[in-house]
Amino acid sequence: MEFTGLSLIKFTETFKTDEDCKKYLGQRKWSEGFKCKKCNHEKATVLKGKRTAHRMCTLCKREESPSSGTLFHRVRFGLRKAFFIVYEMSTSSKGLSSIQIANRYGISQKTAWYFMQKVRLAMESSGNHPMKGKVQVDEFTVGGKEKGKKGRSYDAKKKKIVGAVELTDDNKIKRFYALPIDNYSGKELETIFKAHIDIGAKVETDGWKGYNKMKKKYDIKSTKSLPGINFNEIHTVIQNLKSWLRAIPTHISKEHIKAYLNEFSYRLNRSIHKETIFDGLIGRMVEHPPVNYGKLKLCN
Ligand SMILES: [Zn+2]
Known part of the structure; x- marks a missing residue:
C-alpha cells in the first residue's frame, strides 16, 4: 500500500x-525482501501478536523492528505523531516552526x-541528478535586516547563500537548489556547481568576478543584473525563499540554515508530484541511517 493524495481525512x-x-x-x-542487519541472512519469520510488524531472522534469531536502522529509530512520542509531522512538512506550503508543531502534538x-x-x-538532495540545460546562478543573503539593498551584502548577521x-x-x-557559503569567492560559489550543475549546462550569472573561476570548466554567460529585466526566474524563487524563511517564527542559526534550504528545495522541486510527496519522504527516512542528537546539532 502506498499512501497518495493530499486529503487529511484520508x-x-x-x-x-x-x-x-x-x-x-x-x-x-x-519492500525488496528482508536482509538481516546482523548476519545478512535473507529469510525471516513474521512475529505474532503485538509484534506482527517485526521480523525475526530465521538464522541468528535476531528480531528487527520496522523503525530500527532508520530515521524513525527511537522516536519516543509515537510513530503516529511522527507520521503526521512528516505529512505536514511535506505537504504544507507554509513554513512550520518547532513551536507550532510542539503545541499541535503535545511534545x-x-x-x-x-x-x-x-x-x-x-x-x-542526493546530488545524483545535476541540473542540465538552462541554469541561472545567483548569490544572495537571508536573515538580518532587509534594507532594500540589492546584490552582495557584507552584513555579518546575514547568511550568505548561493542558489541555482x-x-x-x-x-x-524546474528545480532549485541552494547552499550556504562563507563568502563570495570563486571557491565558495563553486560549491553549487560541484553539487548540482552538469558540466554541459548553459549557465547564466551576473557580472560578479567570483564566477570567473568556473568559466574554464563550465559554459557561463555573465550579464549585468538589471532588476525586472533579466534573471527574473531566479529572483522570484529567491524572494519566495526569503518570505518562506521569514514566516518561520524561529531564529535559524547559521549552522542550521542548510537544513531549511533542503526543506524549501525538496518541496519546490516536487510541487508537481504532490500526490506522492509523503510516501517518497517516508521512503527516504527509512533508507537514511539513524542520527543522534549530538551529530544532528552539528549537521549543516
Ligand atoms: Zn540474522
Missing part, C-alpha cells in the same frame, strides 16, 4: 494507530525541533 483514516504506521514502515523497509519544542531536523536531513535554478526551454522553473 490520511487520518489510513494512520489510526502507531501500529498502522509501523506496518507502513515495515512495507517500505522490506516539547526541543523534541519537535530534533525530529524536524531529521526530516530535513532526509530531504537533502534550472529552467525549461520556455523559462519555467
Whole structure:
C-alpha cells in the first residue's frame, strides 16, 4: 500500500494507530525482501501478536523492528505523531516552526525541533541528478535586516547563500537548489556547481568576478543584473525563499540554515508530484541511517 493524495481525512483514516504506521514502515523497509542487519541472512519469520510488524531472522534469531536502522529509530512520542509531522512538512506550503508543531502534538519544542531536523536531513538532495540545460546562478543573503539593498551584502548577521535554478526551454522553473557559503569567492560559489550543475549546462550569472573561476570548466554567460529585466526566474524563487524563511517564527542559526534550504528545495522541486510527496519522504527516512542528537546539532 502506498499512501497518495493530499486529503487529511484520508490520511487520518489510513494512520489510526502507531501500529498502522509501523506496518507502513515495515512495507517500505522490506519492500525488496528482508536482509538481516546482523548476519545478512535473507529469510525471516513474521512475529505474532503485538509484534506482527517485526521480523525475526530465521538464522541468528535476531528480531528487527520496522523503525530500527532508520530515521524513525527511537522516536519516543509515537510513530503516529511522527507520521503526521512528516505529512505536514511535506505537504504544507507554509513554513512550520518547532513551536507550532510542539503545541499541535503535545511534545516539547526541543523534541519537535530534533525530529524536524531529521526530516530535513532526509530531504537533502542526493546530488545524483545535476541540473542540465538552462541554469541561472545567483548569490544572495537571508536573515538580518532587509534594507532594500540589492546584490552582495557584507552584513555579518546575514547568511550568505548561493542558489541555482534550472529552467525549461520556455523559462519555467524546474528545480532549485541552494547552499550556504562563507563568502563570495570563486571557491565558495563553486560549491553549487560541484553539487548540482552538469558540466554541459548553459549557465547564466551576473557580472560578479567570483564566477570567473568556473568559466574554464563550465559554459557561463555573465550579464549585468538589471532588476525586472533579466534573471527574473531566479529572483522570484529567491524572494519566495526569503518570505518562506521569514514566516518561520524561529531564529535559524547559521549552522542550521542548510537544513531549511533542503526543506524549501525538496518541496519546490516536487510541487508537481504532490500526490506522492509523503510516501517518497517516508521512503527516504527509512533508507537514511539513524542520527543522534549530538551529530544532528552539528549537521549543516
Ligand atoms: Zn540474522
